[in-house]
Amino acid sequence: MPDPTSLLSQAAARVRDPVSGRSLAEAGLVDGASVEGNVLRVQVRVGPDHDPEARARIAAALGRHLAEAGWSGAVDVDWSEASAPRAPADPGVEPARPIPGVHAVVAVASGKGGVGKSTIAVQLAVGLRDLGLNVGMLDADIYGPSLPTMLGIHTRPEVGSGGKLVPVLARGLACMSIGFLVEEGTPVIWRGPLVMSVVRQFLEEVDWPELDALVVDLPPGTGDAQLTMAQRVPITGAIIVSTPQDVALIDAVRGLKMFERLGVPVWGIVENMAWYELPGGGRDHPFGEAGAQRLAAREGVPLLAQVPLDGRIRAAGDAGDPAGIGDGSAAGAFRALATAVAGRLGR
Ligand SMILES: Nc1ncnc2c1ncn2[C@@H]1O[C@H](COP(=O)(O)OP(=O)(O)OP(=O)(O)O)[C@@H](O)[C@H]1O
Ligand SMILES: [Mg+2]
Structure with missing residues (x-):
């Protein structure tokens, strides 16, 4: 069986997040993964805009791309909602810098x-x-x-x-x-x-x-x-x-x-x-x-x-x-x- 981590990173680069329009990898939405028997369990971070349909699309696409990459077992997606996803860093926009002397x-x-x-x-x-x-x-x-x-x-x-x-x-x-x-x-x-x-x-x-x-x-x-x-x-x-x-x-x-x-x-x-x-x-x-x-x-x-x-x-x-x-x-x-x-x- 090929290394699940590398299969996952290949798949994450190909699955599009319907909310941000970017790949899961670019949007930084894959939080982790573990293998249990022949099940690859993937943690995907979702925000309030990820409705059931968006989640279903992500899960289906992940399964498909992982299979294409060579994963022969099952795929299970865990949704983590603890914190809203940060905006994917927009390459054209520098991060906001603090204002000197201003506490908040x-x-x-x-x-x-x-x-x-x-x-x-x-x-x-x-x-x-x-x-x-x-x-x-x-x-x-x-x-x-x-x-x-x-x-x-x-x-x-x-x-x-x-x-x-x-x-x-x-x-x-x-x-x-x-x-x-x-x-x-x-x-x-x-x-x-x-x-x-x-x-x-x-x-x-x-x-x-x-x-x-x-x-x-x-x-x-x-x-x-x-x-x-x-x-x-x-x-x-x-x-x-x-x-x-x-x-x-x-x-x-x-x-x-x-x-x-x-x-x-x-x-x-x-x-x-x-x-x-x-x-x-x-x-x-x-x-x-x-x-x-x-x-x-x-x-x-x-x-x-x-x-x-x-x-x-x-x-x-x-x-x-x-x-x-x-x-x-x-x-x-x-x-x-x-x-x-x-x-x-x-x-
Ligand atoms: N609670 C209130 N009671 C009475 N008048 C109010 C109240 N809140 C706001 N106003 C008045 O309503 C008008 C619009 O308010 P304000 O200019 O604060 O709104 P705004 O959301 O900043 O508007 P804009 O989108 O045009 O910037 C102002 O004339 C303001 O004095
Ligand atoms: Mg105003």
Whole structure:
């Protein structure tokens, strides 16, 4: 009988993983193998996107290619799901490098636009600051930078002595925004190389101070631009924002899967616009009830906060005054969010 290890490596190079489109070998999905009698037992690592059909295809192809390579016994596949597969290293993309002086990067993301991602990112940054952490904010939303508005920033970063951009200090946060780099109202077509060069600028040409956390407002969606951004920024943990209705949740799941595929831990989901508090007491649920809560339970991800729909949140955002939300249940939800994230930061 030929050496099973070499047969397996031949077969793994030929079996295509239907999820990544690469061979099992390239995608690094074969975790190990053992021989028991005339059975070759192969451990294949699968992620959430490997549905039963994908697994069946892998198992069938493995059996076929192992037989072709000369294995005459049976083949059994064990699926290991302990950790999601890391994105196969894309030859064109260098791995994200840590930002000097920055302890952790917390990405706030959403599948769908307009769900309150920037609002949550700003409130999270302010909440972490209130817990005594040194916090920075990076507004990397190429489609609609809103940090300057939401924090009331009217100045632009200056170039420091080292030739690097110095973040603008606003409300105790070290801030950089893509809005500082592009003219307001100028349409910009964001192609991959352009996104890459802007990300590089943020990571290498900004003189970030010592930070416990850099909160990043990522562009909404899961397309190429978002993927480039998520691959380039050294994200420590991601937070997904969704409203409770199905159209937002479907996109939120895409966001979740994107981070899982990239090997970025998803720290939790924030349900925004979860309800509206009626003047006479009681709650109305204009966007549906507890959709993100159910999603979090289904995906096994913590629900970090439920933020009510509150006119003061909108007004505070427009006025560039995060504290303008008052001290009601919205403020309580944001405090809970900041406390949970600070726990993850170990700060
Ligand atoms: N819980 C809330 N209650 C009331 N208004 C809210 C709430 N959350 C967000 N808003 C308002 O909704 C609008 C959209 O929010 P925001 O800009 O934060 O969303 P976004 O997901 O970042 O959008 P985009 O995809 O355009 O970047 C803003 O005017 C904001 O003030
Ligand atoms: Mg936004």
